[in-house]
Amino acid sequence: MISSRQKPSIAQETFDSIAEQIRSGGLTPGDQIPGERTLARQLNVGRTSVREAIRRLETVGLLETRQGLGTFVKDPSGEVLQTALMSNFLTDAAIQEKLFDLRLIIEVEATARAAQSATPEQLETLRRLNEKVEIFSERGDIGGMIVADFEFHRQILVATGNDILVNLMDGIVDLLRDMRRMGAEIPELISERIASHRAILKGIEHGDSDAARTAMKEHLEGVFERVKGTWTTK
DSSP states (O other): OOOGGGSOOHHHHHHHHHHHHHHHTSSOTTOBOOOHHHHHHHHTOOHHHHHHHHHHHHHTTSEEEETTTEEEEOOOOHHHHHHHHHGGGTTOHHHHHHHHHHHHHHHHHHHHHHHHHOOHHHHHHHHHHHHHHHHHHHHTOHHHHHHHHHHHHHHHHHTTTOHHHHHHHHTTHHHHHHHHHHHHTOTTHHHHHHHHHHHHHHHHHTTOHHHHHHHHHHHHHHHHHHHGGGGSOO
């Protein structure tokens, strides 16, 4: 039996259905897609699910809404389409492990560099975001915690001064958001996340690259150990 946490949401299924039509050529660049009500009827889903799917398709660059005209199919690059369709496999353990490996490769060294290059303003932003992570975590506000956690990690990349690095991670934001949601649903990770973020922040504040690097590595590896069990069938 597959864990209910692994079942795709209706919005995800709607997203996949429309993305597949674009991939297969059923919808081509320049085509106007049906309105929310028509799509909901065609796909036998609610309008809220259609609305969320369209928002995500716009985020990954497959659709664009033109004011007063409607929503149209964009001409996606192979990379954009691959990223959009990849979300269909988010419960695959091998893919999740590779995504975590990507974060280790990028974020661990980025944290070490941020310890050397973060400006006072960037440090203050990190402190504020970390405080939000703690507040939302303690309240059990999963949505708020996910957003604050994402912004905290993103701000570390910003502090490296490498805009290309930031853009790279922004390009897979939807995949990483789903990964973070998995971790947010594990109660045991609340105290671990708070302690880990404090250690990361302390290393950056003190300009200690080794400590910052180690703290981020231990944080990501700890999350990986906690969530990997959610990818397997039970």
